[in-house]
Amino acid sequence: xxxxxxxxxxxxxxxxxxxxxxxxxxxxxxxxxxxxxxxxxxxxxxxxxxxxxxxxxxxxxxxxxxxxxxxxxxxxxxxxxxxxxxxxxxxxxxxxxxxxxxxxxxxxxxxxxxxxxxxxxxxxxxxxxxxxxxxxxxxxxxxxxxxxxxxxxxxxxxxxxxxxxxxxxxxxxxxxxxxxxxxxxxxxxxxxxxxxxxxxxxxxxxxxxxxxxxxxxxxxxxxxxxxxxxxxxxxxxxxxxxxxxxxxxxxxxxxxxxxxxxxxxxxxx
Numbered sequence: 001x002x003x004x005x006x007x008x009x010x011x012x013x014x015x016x017x018x019x020x021x022x023x024x025x026x027x028x029x030x031x032x033x034x035x036x037x038x039x040x041x042x043x044x045x046x047x048x049x050x051x052x053x054x055x056x057x058x059x060x061x062x063x064x065x066x067x068x069x070x071x072x073x074x075x076x077x078x079x080x081x082x083x084x085x086x087x088x089x090x091x092x093x094x095x096x097x098x099x100x101x102x103x104x105x106x107x108x109x110x111x112x113x114x115x116x117x118x119x120x121x122x123x124x125x126x127x128x129x130x131x132x133x134x135x136x137x138x139x140x141x142x143x144x145x146x147x148x149x150x151x152x153x154x155x156x157x158x159x160x161x162x163x164x165x166x167x168x169x170x171x172x173x174x175x176x177x178x179x180x181x182x183x184x185x186x187x188x189x190x191x192x193x194x195x196x197x198x199x200x201x202x203x204x205x206x207x208x209x210x211x212x213x214x215x216x217x218x219x220x221x222x223x224x225x226x227x228x229x230x231x232x233x234x235x236x237x238x239x240x241x242x243x244x245x246x247x248x249x250x251x252x253x254x255x256x257x258x259x260x261x262x263x264x265x266x267x268x269x
Contacts, residue, residue, distance in 0.1 A: 001085045001189040002182055003101065005094030007108040007154060010138050011116040011123075013166045013174075014109035018090035020175045025182070031091040034077045065215040071149055076208035079201035085189055095159050096150040100200060102193040105182050106159065109174065111166045195223070198254075202226065205252035214245060224256030233262040 004021065008014020015031070022029035078097050082089055082104075098104040113135070120131035146154040157163050162181065164174045181187070202221040206228070210217045220227045228249060233241035242260045249258055 002187045003104045006090040011119040012111040022088040027086045037077045068215040072208045072211040076204040103189045108160045108163045
């Protein structure tokens with residue numbers, strides 16, 4: 001039992017690899033499903049999340065704490081969805097959100113640029129020049145998203161356990177390699193790795209519940225015990241703020257104990 005995340009660019013054949021690998025393993029294959037879950041759970045129109053992905057990262061700056069909200073909602077949805085294990089995830093930023101989980105195998109699928117150009121030309125009925133422009137722009141936007149949201153470049157091989165180039169390797173070869181790798185003992189779920197995922201997921205649910213009112217709050221969870229820190233409050237309002245944080249945080253299932261610590265705002269005097 002394990003989790004596989006597959007990072008992919010457009011026309012890299014990564015979606016095909018993901019679907020065939022999931023079928024061979026008997027795992028669930030998920031991608032955009034997470035957007036729908038985030039949209040439903042946090043009452044944000046899906047179209048806003050979709051546009052946020054495809055537009056420049058600066059689109060989030062138009063909204064108050066847009067970056068913090070976006071990351072909180074997507075992280076919460078991703079961690080909740082993969083918590084049941086036996087999943088191949090080729091959607092948003094799985095390799096960023098799941099770096100700390102030992103039983104997650106992180107792979108990236110890349111393809112020859114000119115092969116991608118030909119596929120773009122065929123699907124969109126456009127010239128090679130236009131296709132190259134679109135793909136270069138798309139690749140750059142994906143790179144900017146990683147840097148803007150997570151401080152990491154999606155093309156950085158250190159984020160992954162392996163990077164597979166679809167050219168000499170075929171899709172079927174990539175599936176074989178990933179299938180053999182994920183069955184190694186190092187990627188099997190253990191009680192300790194499951195607990196790590198549970199803790200991260202609970203912290204993410206609480207963070208998402210707090211992000212609108214308390215975007216600077218930091219959340220850590222350990223076996224049902226949740227610690228919320230860096231909550232801004234004046235001395236006069238500290239009790240009320242802690243009460244509100246407690247009310248919001250306890251909406252997340254699994255919170256057994258809650259500790260809230262504040263930092264006093266400059267105007268508290």
